[in-house]
Amino acid sequence: MLVEAVRGDITTQDVDVVVNAANSSLLGGGGVDGAIHAAAGPELLAACRELRRTTLPDGLPVGDAVATPGFRLPARWVVHTVGPNRHAGQTDPDLLASCFSRPLELMRELGASTVAFPAVSAGVYGWAVEEVAEVAVRAVRGHGQAPGVALVRFVLFSPQALGAFRAALDAR
Template sequence: MRIELVQGDITTRAVDAIVNAANSSLLGGGGVDGAIHRAAGPELLEACRELRRTELPDGLPVGAAVATSGFRLSARWVIHTVGPNRHAGQTDPALLASCFRESLELAESLGARSVAFPAVSAGVYGWDARQVAETAFDAVSGFAASRPDSGVELVEFVLFSPGMVEAFRRVREG
């Protein structure tokens, strides 16, 4: 599995699935979540409302993942995951790792060969960029080692700011 760092807008990536750093309501928000909802169009919000009405009446739990169509995105799927919010006392790195692992498992089950991740829980959820990067690389590497025959061939970390890219690069280079 190839792992690449990209500075840019996750909504423009030509991958099979993009991961949305969603909130548990799945009904849109700020940051990456808002950008994905805007780019995918109103159909994404309707799909998320349907998930809430049927499968997830209490919302998506922290660390879990669920998929919808990508609608107006070039990505076929959006995989929504809810990262832990450090400001709300959610400080367990296992919850953060679960976001990456569950998203990759779901991507694999969908048949996705390429997946783009944002820096889940960095930013407004208060996690340090370095800790997010360490957790993300560990989770993706662990997934790749446990599933050598996985159809997921490419994982991109698509990071909006130069500072976030640098934090991921430093962790990657050790």
């Protein structure tokens, strides 16, 4: 399994799965969530509304993940995960780690082999990007050689985030 960090736009990644740093409502938002919804088109919002109407009436819990089609994205699927919000007192690194391990579990169910992750919970959710990078790399590598997973790519928007993820990859 190749694990790498690149600077770029997660909505343009040619991978099987793009991970969305969603909010529990699944109905779109700002940052990565807004960009993925905009790029995927209105069908993504309709699919998320259907999830809320049927299987997730109370929303997606923090640390969990759910898949939808990718619609207009190059990725075949979007795996939505809800990161912990440090500003709301959600400071458990295990919840954050789950935002990286649960999508890998869903990938196996989907038959996907490549994935692009953002820096879930960094930024507006108050987690330092360095801590997110350490937790993310540990969670992904803790999955070992996940059967069928060939590529895990962390796609970062800023040079600071890229540096933090590269440092975390180099440290392990």
